[in-house]
Amino acid sequence: MDNPEMQRFLQQEQQKAMMGEMVGKLTSVCWDKCITGTPGSKFSSGETTCLTNCAQRFLDMSVLIAKRFEMQ
Template sequence: MEASSPTDLSVSDPQLQHFIEVETQKQRFQQLVHQMTELCWQEKCMDKPGPKLDSRAETCFVNCVERFIDTSQFILNRLEQTQKSKSAFSESLTD
């Protein structure tokens, strides 16, 4: 019996496929956190770093994060709707 090399592994391996999906989700989450941090912390709410947050900065962070999440959710929903409508359209063409 031949030993398979790492390049012989295919994406059809369910464990490998699951691992790749999980790692991809982690990467996406980290990118979102990085974008949110950059936008809210550096661009919107902090003029200069200090030893503690004042109430204005805290309120700004809460609002910024909530808007970021709302916007991300809106975009995901819109992409999902677009994908569904494309699928429905292509199915109607094949009928």
């Protein structure tokens, strides 16, 4: 493919898809880990803390993995 604009567009779309996949995975993993039972109108403080920590660990690991692949 010789069109740089098209290549850029395809790369951006691929990045959007990967980001959407990562958000879906993060939501699924952290929800299953942190939410017990049926949530009410608000999360408990324990659930909120768990969700925050889980999301942060997930993002930290994603960055670490991405950096590892860049090194190879």
